[in-house]
Amino acid sequence: MKPVIEELEKELGGKVEVVKINVDEDQQTASKYGVMGIPTFVIEKDGKEVGRKTGFCAKEELLKLING
Numbered sequence: 001m002k003p004v005i006e007e008l009e010k011e012l013g014g015k016v017e018v019v020k021i022n023v024d025e026d027q028q029t030a031s032k033y034g035v036m037g038i039p040t041f042v043i044e045k046d047g048k049e050v051g052r053k054t055g056f057c058a059k060e061e062l063l064k065l066i067n068g
Contacts, residue, residue, distance in 0.1 A: 004059045
């Protein structure tokens with residue numbers, strides 16, 4: 001998923017902030033977000049969760065999730 005995320009970061013520029021969390025190193029944050037599988041993508045807007053996807057997904061699917 002890393003290449004897909006990097007591509008999205010470039011395409012979306014300053015429109016979104018991508019935060020990557022290593023669940024092995026930051027179990028507290030993973031627990032806060034209820035991460036049960038890897039990878040998990042949580043989309044937040046104004047501090048509230050507006051979308052979630054667990055597992056591999058194509059760039060287009062992530063864009064749909066981001067754009068709501």
